[in-house]
Amino acid sequence: xxxxxxxxxxxxxxxxxxxxxxxxxxxxxxxxxxxxxxxxxxxxxxxxxxxxxxxxxxxxxxxxxxxxxxxxxxxxxxxxxxxxxxxxxxxxxxxxxxxxxxxxxxxxxxxxxxxxxxxxxxxxxxxxxxxxxxxxxxxxxxxxxxxxxxxxxxxxxxxxxxxxxxxxxxxxxxxxxxxxxxxxxxxxxxxxxxxxxxxxxxxxxxxxxxxxxxxxxxxxxxxxxxxxxxxxxxxxxxxxxxxxxxxxxxxxxxxxxxxxxxxxx
Amino acid sequence: xxxxxxxxxxxxxxxxxxxxxxxxxxxxxxxxxxxxxxxxxxxxxxxxxxxxxxxxxxxxxxxxxxxxxxxxxxxxxxxxxxxxxxxxxxxxxxxxxxxxxxxxxxxxxxxxxxxxxxxxxxxxxxxxxxxxxxxxxxxxxxxxxxxxxxxxxxxxxxxxxxxxxxxxxxxxxxxxxxxxxxxxxxxxxxxxxxxxxxxxxxxxxxxxxxxxxxxxxxxxxxxxxxxxxxxxxxxxxxxxxxxxxxxxxxxxxxxxxxxxxxxxxxxxxxxxxxxxxxxxxxxxxxxxxxxx
Numbered sequence: 001x002x003x004x005x006x007x008x009x010x011x012x013x014x015x016x017x018x019x020x021x022x023x024x025x026x027x028x029x030x031x032x033x034x035x036x037x038x039x040x041x042x043x044x045x046x047x048x049x050x051x052x053x054x055x056x057x058x059x060x061x062x063x064x065x066x067x068x069x070x071x072x073x074x075x076x077x078x079x080x081x082x083x084x085x086x087x088x089x090x091x092x093x094x095x096x097x098x099x100x101x102x103x104x105x106x107x108x109x110x111x112x113x114x115x116x117x118x119x120x121x122x123x124x125x126x127x128x129x130x131x132x133x134x135x136x137x138x139x140x141x142x143x144x145x146x147x148x149x150x151x152x153x154x155x156x157x158x159x160x161x162x163x164x165x166x167x168x169x170x171x172x173x174x175x176x177x178x179x180x181x182x183x184x185x186x187x188x189x190x191x192x193x194x195x196x197x198x199x200x201x202x203x204x205x206x207x208x209x210x211x212x213x214x215x216x217x218x219x220x221x222x223x224x225x226x227x228x229x230x231x232x233x234x235x236x237x238x239x240x241x242x243x244x245x246x247x248x249x250x251x252x253x254x255x256x257x258x259x260x261x262x263x264x265x
Numbered sequence: 266x267x268x269x270x271x272x273x274x275x276x277x278x279x280x281x282x283x284x285x286x287x288x289x290x291x292x293x294x295x296x297x298x299x300x301x302x303x304x305x306x307x308x309x310x311x312x313x314x315x316x317x318x319x320x321x322x323x324x325x326x327x328x329x330x331x332x333x334x335x336x337x338x339x340x341x342x343x344x345x346x347x348x349x350x351x352x353x354x355x356x357x358x359x360x361x362x363x364x365x366x367x368x369x370x371x372x373x374x375x376x377x378x379x380x381x382x383x384x385x386x387x388x389x390x391x392x393x394x395x396x397x398x399x400x401x402x403x404x405x406x407x408x409x410x411x412x413x414x415x416x417x418x419x420x421x422x423x424x425x426x427x428x429x430x431x432x433x434x435x436x437x438x439x440x441x442x443x444x445x446x447x448x449x450x451x452x453x454x455x456x457x458x459x460x461x462x463x464x465x466x467x468x469x470x471x472x473x474x475x476x477x478x479x480x481x482x483x484x485x486x487x488x489x490x491x492x493x494x495x496x497x498x499x500x501x502x503x504x505x506x507x508x509x510x511x512x513x514x515x516x517x518x519x520x521x522x523x524x525x526x527x528x529x530x531x532x533x534x535x536x537x538x539x540x541x542x543x544x545x546x547x548x549x550x551x552x553x554x555x556x557x
Contacts, residue, residue, distance in 0.1 A: 002462065010362045013355060014377035020392025020430060021384055023402070027395055035395055081294035087287030100294065103302060107491030107535070109511045110306070110528035117312065117521055118305035137302055140294070169286060198385045200494045201508070205516065219387050222498055226394050234388040241383045 021238060027231035034227055046232035056217065056233055062128065063197065063214040063240075069132045070139050070196040075189045077136070078143025079181075083173070085144070086151055100144050103137045111137060112205030119206070126208040134202040139195040143188035150184035183251060190248045197240055309525045316522035324526040334510070334527075338534060341507040344425055344496070345489040346538075349482050351429040352436035356481075359433075360440030382434035390498040393427040394418060397499070424500040428489050435488065436481040443477025444470075472550065479546045483539045490535045507531040 023035075031041035050056045081100060085093045103111060115134050124130060154177070162172045178185070200215045207216055214237060221230050313324050328334045359378055363371060381389065396402045397417040407414040417423035447470065455465045493508035500506070505513075507527060515524035 006358055006362055009358055010374055013359055014374055017378050017381050017430065017433065020389050020396060020427075021381060022392075023395050024388055024392045077294050077297060080290040084288055084291030084294075088291070096291065100298070105487065106306075107508060107511075107528060107531050109491060109493055109508045109515075110309070110525075110532060111302070113511060113515045113521075113524055113528055114305040114309035115301065116515070117309055117525075118301075121308070133301055136297070140297075144294075194383050198383070200385075200387060201491075204493075204512070215385050215387050218385075218391075219494060219498070222387065222391050222394070223501075226391065226398070230391065231395075234385075234391050237385050237388055241385065242380075245380055245383045 024231050024234050025238065027228055028235040030228050030231075032228065035231070046228045047235075049229055050232045050236065056214075059212050059214040059217040060236065062211060065128055066132050066135065066203075066213055067193045067196040069128065070135045071189045071193040073132065074136050074139040074143050074192040075185060078140050078188055078192075079147055079185055081140075082144050082147035082151070083177075085148065097144070097148070101141045104141050108138060108199075108201035109205075112202040115202070116205040126206060126211050128211060131203050131206045131211065131213065134206045135196045135199050138199065138202065139192035142191045142195065143185075146184045146188045146191070147181055150181040154180050186251050187248055190244050190251075194241060194244050197237065197244070310529060312522050313525035313529055324522050325530070327523065328526055328530060337505050337507060337510055338530065340421070340504070341490055341531065342534060342538060344421065344428065344506060345486050345535075347425050348428040348432060348489040349436075349486045351425065352433045352485050353478065353482060355429065356433050356436040356440060360437050360444055360477075363437070363441050364444035378437055379434050381430075386431055386492070386494040387498070389431055390427055390495045393423065393430070393495075393499050397423045397426070418499065419501050419503040421500065421504050424496050424504050424506075427495045427499045428492060431492070431495055432485045432488055435484050439481030439484060440474065440477045443474045443480070447473050475546055475550050479543055483543060486539055486542075487535055490531065507534075 026039060027035040028046055029042055029044070030039040031043040031045065032039075085096060085100075088096070112134065115130075119126075119130055158180070159172050159176050162176045163169070167175065198215065199213075200219050203213050203216045204219070207213065212220075214233065218230065218233050218237065221233070314320060314322070316324055359374070363374060363378075394401075398404075399416045399418065401416060401418070404414050404416045417426070451469055451473075452465050455469045460468065491508055493506075493512060496504060496506045497509050497512070500509075502509075508531070511524050511528045511531070514520045514527060518524075
């Protein structure tokens with residue numbers, strides 16, 4: 001009885017979680033400019049309009065560019081930092097970990113505002129690079145955390161064996177360490193991409209009229225008018241996020257979020 | 266024999282060299298953080314305390330001296346606290362369900378509850394605008410049943426509903442983490458000793474998940490307090506919160522010292538509330554142990 005109540009409850013909440021997102025997709029497929037119930041007809045015109053309008057298509061390309069740049073840089077920086085943390089002693093490692101994760105503790109608007117002032121004081125203009133470096137601060141901590149967690153599952157004797165057998169540190173990393181942590185690295189890469197895709201708070205402060213990523217463009221648009229065109233642009237963001245999550249789930253399993261053991265391949 | 270000792274020494278020397286080299290891998294990240302995180306924050310903080318080049322507290326006096334700004338801070342804290350409580354109440358049963366491994370359809374629930382976390386807050390807020398708006402689904406539905414109802418868009422209640430939706434996954438993840446660590450034989454032992462379902466939950470499960478509750482609450486409270494997109498879209502200018510004020514003063518009014526001050530006040534207020542809360546939870550947990 002109790003279990004049945006719980007199951008029904010979970011089903012209702014699960015439905016409610018998906019509902020607001022589903023509604024946006026329904027609105028984007030509606031032929032009328034404004035959503036009314038029931039929807040007046042099915043059409044893909046709004047997607048056509050979004051893709052053919054340079055304001056939107058430029059924003060989409062910029063978002064993809066920044067996303068890939070953030071993911072790549074944060075993976076390289078984060079993996080290097082995690083390897084470094086493993087090499088220093090425990091006390092120092094703990095202090096540095098807290099330091100590296102601290103951007104996630106601060107309000108993101110504070111980071112965005114501080115970076116905007118910093119760039120302006122140096123006379124640096126908004127570009128793909130300025131937004132990328134800003135988002136890197138909130139993406140890198142995830143990579144560090146994921147890779148550090150994956151080190152726990154490695155037997156250190158494997159690496160020692162390789163170096164006793166004459167492998168230099170680079171070879172040890174490439175042939176022994178990396179294959180053991182590659183799931184975490186990949187998850188970190190995709191997670192960083194998603195972080196970049198979701199970020200409005202930092203990008204808003206660091207972009208100008210020529211460099212506006214899609215989420216910021218969408219935010220400004222929806223503030224003024226909530227119509228089907230905005231819904232189509234929003235649905236594109238959902239599509240990108242779904243793609244990243246799907247790949248992530250195929251590779252490591254979504255369970256890693258719970259800190260559970262990763263699916264072994 | 267001596268060669269092996271030498272070899273041992275050699276490898277030890279090699280090891281420490283290796284460690285030193287590996288330690289150097291921290292340098293790029295440290296440099297990056299110093300240049301683009303620590304330094305800008307120091308500059309921004311300095312700017313809020315010295316708007317005209319010399320030390321003064323006028324930006325802070327300006328904030329706390331004004332009824333409107335104080336009310337914005339209070340609203341931010343209130344909305345975050347209610348959101349945290351809502352995610353806890355709604356999320357706990359979900360976490361209990363997910364932490365029981367044997368259920369069918371578990372991965373579907375994981376997907377439905379957790380996957381929205383990866384969808385941009387802009388998109389989800391837009392969904393809530395469509396639902397809560399003047400001609401939205403909710404008021405149409407209510408009116409068709411015959412319950413006349415105004416719309417919740419641009420209201421505090423609307424913002425709380427949308428924030429609860431956005432941050433529920435974080436709470437569920439924190440709770441599942443702590444529920445999974447509980448040894449199932451503890452609940453069984455309590456049942457054998459004659460406890461009914463309710464008292465097993467209240468006296469065994471709930472106390473053991475306090476760390477998870479505390480962690481989840483801190484995460485959700487911080488995220489809700491610094492969330493900007495959802496309050497701005499669902500609440501707009503009618504429900505100004507601290508991050509909205511930072512955005513307005515920083516990007517529209519261009520009063521940077523004041524914007525920095527607002528952001529720092531938000532940071533300190535959030536840190537204070539979460540510190541007091543964590544302390545209270547820990548204190549309560551240890552007191553109960555003494556009573557037992």
